[in-house]
Amino acid sequence: MKIFTPFLLLALWAALPMTVQSQITIGSTQVDTQSVATGLDTPWEILWGPDDHIWMTERYGRVSRLDPQTGERQTLIDIDQVHEQGESGLLGMALHPDFQNTPYVYLVYNYLSGSSIRERLVRYTYDQGSLSSPAVLLEGIDGSSIHNGARLVIDSLDRLYFTTGDAGNTAYSQDLNSLNGKILRMNLDGSIPEGNPFPDSYIYTWGHRNPQGLVISPAGIIYSSEHGPASDDEMNIIEKGRNYGWPDVMGYCDEASETTFCEDNNVKEPIAAWTPTLAVAGTGFYPHEAIPEWTNSLLMTTLKESELVQLKLSADGKEVVEEQVWFDQWFGRLRDVAVAPDGRVFVAVSNRDGRGDPRPGDDRIVEFRPSESTDNAPTPDEGNSLQVYPNPFTNALRMEVPGGMTGGKLSLYDSKGRLVRRQLANSSAIMLNTRNLSPGIYLLVIQRDNKRISRKVVLSR
Ligand SMILES: [Ca+2]
Numbered sequence: 001m002k003i004f005t006p007f008l009l010l011a012l013w014a015a016l017p018m019t020v021q022s023q024i025t026i027g028s029t030q031v032d033t034q035s036v037a038t039g040l041d042t043p044w045e046i047l048w049g050p051d052d053h054i055w056m057t058e059r060y061g062r063v064s065r066l067d068p069q070t071g072e073r074q075t076l077i078d079i080d081q082v083h084e085q086g087e088s089g090l091l092g093m094a095l096h097p098d099f100q101n102t103p104y105v106y107l108v109y110n111y112l113s114g115s116s117i118r119e120r121l122v123r124y125t126y127d128q129g130s131l132s133s134p135a136v137l138l139e140g141i142d143g144s145s146i147h148n149g150a151r152l153v154i155d156s157l158d159r160l161y162f163t164t165g166d167a168g169n170t171a172y173s174q175d176l177n178s179l180n181g182k183i184l185r186m187n188l189d190g191s192i193p194e195g196n197p198f199p200d201s202y203i204y205t206w207g208h209r210n211p212q213g214l215v216i217s218p219a220g221i222i223y224s225s226e227h228g229p230a231s232d233d234e235m236n237i238i239e240k241g242r243n244y245g246w247p248d249v250m251g252y253c254d255e256a257s258e259t260t261f262c263e264d265n266n267v268k269e270p271i272a273a274w275t276p277t278l279a280v281a282g283t284g285f286y287p288h289e290a291i292p293e294w295t296n297s298l299l300m301t302t303l304k305e306s307e308l309v310q311l312k313l314s315a316d317g318k319e320v321v322e323e324q325v326w327f328d329q330w331f332g333r334l335r336d337v338a339v340a341p342d343g344r345v346f347v348a349v350s351n352r353d354g355r356g357d358p359r360p361g362d363d364r365i366v367e368f369r370p371s372e373s374t375d376n377a378p379t380p381d382e383g384n385s386l387q388v389y390p391n392p393f394t395n396a397l398r399m400e401v402p403g404g405m406t407g408g409k410l411s412l413y414d415s416k417g418r419l420v421r422r423q424l425a426n427s428s429a430i431m432l433n434t435r436n437l438s439p440g441i442y443l444l445v446i447q448r449d450n451k452r453i454s455r456k457v458v459l460s461r
């Protein structure tokens with residue numbers, strides 16, 4: 001299933017530094033975008049903490065706290081034992097649900113045992129800006145330069161779910177003696193909970209390949225995105241004791257070679273699958289009305305396709321009723337998504353992961369924030385009524401400024417986001433001198449009060 005529906009793009013400028021905002025329209029909702037952190041290296045996990053900060057891992061081993069209001073970032077620890085090779089490194093993170101009283105931080109990372117890559121889950125304690133007192137909860141899981149899974153999430157009964165990949169060995173996923181290719185469940189002290197499918201086993205579900213998205217909805221449904229091979233990326237609903245098919249089944253139970261295995265093993269089919277693959281990664285749930293078009297949707301980042309996929313769910317959360325694609329290729333590879341309690345959304349851009357094409361300022365965290373004053377937000381009519389000519393231009397750019405924007409501030413940015421011209425839009429007809437500017441793409445922004453209109457313009461000589 002893959003339905004692309006068109007969306008209205010007013011303006012977005014992918015490579016701007018954090019000082020510059022752009023505005024887009026999602027349905028009828030105006031949303032501002034801005035980078036709240038730049039210069040990162042493969043941010044892997046971003047989550048919203050109880051301190052109104054973004055907690056973040058970067059794959060090479062750093063854990064940080066980021067204030068999205070100021071962009072201030074505080075390093076909490078650099079973990080020396082982390083082994084980053086290919087896809088391996090410092091990966092998933094979760095915070096204790098009662099963090100004020102129990103400031104535990106759960107982290108998954110790969111490490112070397114001799115020459116072999118392994119994976120471990122470690123609980124750290126947060127105190128005054130640093131992480132210390134590591135307690136290993138589970139280790140010795142096979143790791144690899146590929147397929148390490150490693151998302152974490154904690155449910156309302158304080159049980160931790162931990163995805164593992166097949167580490168490139170497909171036989172692991174159906175092997176109930178292996179912890180690879182599984183979703184594991186444990187108590188927050190690392191013990192095995194009562195009610196797991198098998199006594200004395202962490203295994204909660206099996207038959208997974210490389211699940212790297214994991215989220216629990218307010219209704220308690222667990223969703224997990226999973227990377228397929230050349231075909232069949234999946235979105236799954238995780239149910240205790242179920243087999244998710246890999247490597248015998250890819251995507252739906254729809255091939256003659258799959259149906260017998262599916263029947264014999266009670267295989268749980270995905271609620272969505274994608275061929276060709278998108279490289280599906282971090283997933284969030286959007287319960288808010290702040291961006292009403294996204295209410296009751298999964299928001300799933302994709303690496304290869306470099307887009308945010310919105311999966312609108314049925315009222316019971318069991319089915320995908322609509323799929324929309326946002327920000328396709330605008331920022332590059334998207335690794336993870338975090339949803340703040342007020343409905344803001346943050347995505348982690350991952351162009352420095354060895355498979356991307358880094359842009360100036362990468363990697364970054366981008367915020368999508370519903371415009372604070374929708375009354376004053378530029379309507380499509382007002383936006384469309386900004387006329388810029390000629391375009392392409394050479395030594396001068398002329399524009400007809402909509403009436404409501406006169407008296408605003410007019411700015412011209414180059415493709416690296418540097419401000420190259422600024423003046424007041426003090427009348428409705430403006431001429432901007434552009435002598436001595438280099439050929440290339442520029443962004444023209446007119447801003448007044450809460451209103452902002454932008455246009456991409458091209459200088460050619
Ligand atoms: Ca499957």
Ligand SMILES: [Ca+2]
Pocket residue numbers: 249250251252253254255258
């Ligand atoms: Ca199939």
